[in-house]
Amino acid sequence: MGQGPGTGLDRRGFLRGAAGLSAAGVLAGLGSGAVTAQAAVRRRAAPAALSVQDWMSALPDSTPVQRLTIPGTHDSGARIGGPWVACQNTAVDAQLASGIRFLDVRCRAVDNVFAIHHGAFYQQLMFGDVLNACRAFLQAHPTETVLMRVKQEYSEVSAEEFRRIFTLYLDDKGYRPLFRLDGGLPALGQARGKVVLLADSDGLGGVRYGDPQLFDIQDDYMAEPFGKWPKVEAQFRKAAGQPGKLFVNYVSTAALLPPRSNADRLNPQVKGLLEGSEGSSWTGLGIVPMDFPNEFGLAETLIRHNVAGSRVRLTP
Incomplete structure (x- = not known):
């Protein structure tokens, strides 16, 4: 190799x-x-x-990424704009240091660059800032990988124009070596030290996010917390019982209340299920994007679901 x-x-x-x-x-x-x-x-x-x-x-190099349990953040750059906009309260570098390995990156195409947005709200963050944080982290921790969903937000340029700007980052700005741009889901050994692109726009390369042959996604972002929880729980059970695809299970929701209020209701239920007598033995739960996971220690909870029956004490 x-x-x-x-x-x-x-x-x-x-x-x-x-x-x-x-x-x-x-x-x-x-x-x-x-x-x-x-x-x-x-x-x-x-x-x-x-x-x-x-x-x-x-974890062994031979582990398929679809058999991992991967803590992630939903709308990873969204920290600015008030309680109805903010989905996180830690920066990308701090998220990675806490164990997060999936980033949901929303890019507004403007003047040959990508600005990170949540809806109309610019997050005082550029795509290059996100990539620099990933590169620094992976250089310091080469056994790790980061799965990154890249999606257009608050702009309506064509897929061709979005792809052109993304290619500028790869080649003119020098980020191509950071990425794994192959179309199939890799084994962990093939992804270590790289950002695995999950492309949520046509023609970017990488793994096509949402491809039904590869993914099984629960993302009902308009379900209120009482309605959302059964969907989250069912997706965990399906991932544990029917392995094969890369499961994605969004705990986040935008219904009725601000993201933090919804997280305060849903995140403790996730923790209780996965640390309980039944859920504690589950592995291979896929990607779990969350709002404010650091407030509940959910990254650590999910990381423990990668080694069946292990007694793992996680340290900062």
Whole structure:
């Protein structure tokens, strides 16, 4: 496979400096073999420790992305505009550091660049800022990958014009090496150190977001919280019981109340289900985009659903 992201050389370099070194070795089968009997007893007795910044290091390269449980943010750049607009209260770099691995990026095409918008509200953020945050994070944590939905927002340029501007970012601005632009869903080893493009506009390349052959998406963004929760719960159960496609399960909704108020109602229910006696054993739940997940520790809850039956202690 050469010496790109996800190879043995990069992973050894990462493991030399990462927090939670021994735990990553235990979970991923990367231990040195030179373990004393006393150390082995300690390992069996204590939960394994793993940094939320490097949680994918515990998973084999052969893991298909559709078998992962991936914490994500809905409308990832939406922090400005008041309670009816803001969906997050942390910046993209902080989201990635907290364990988030799916970003929902909404781009307004204007003057050969993409401005990040939520509806009419400019978020004081440009697409290049998002890409710089991803590049810095993945350079520091090469075992990880970021899945990124790119969607046009608050502009009505043609798909051809949107594609032209996106290509400027790839080639004129130098971001092509950051992306994985293949059309199929990758195994984790093929995606490490890269942004996997989930293209929500024709002709961008990458994986076609919403392709029914690849995805199973629950995104009823106009269901009020009492109506939304059964849809969220059913999608979790379907993902756990009918693996195959890449499931996407939006916890977020825009109905009746501001995003934060809806999150205050829905996010604790997600946490209760996934940490309960039944849901705690589920794996392969797909992408779970959320509003304000940091307020409820939901990234950590979801990360634990990647290793069946494991006793994982996550550290910052």
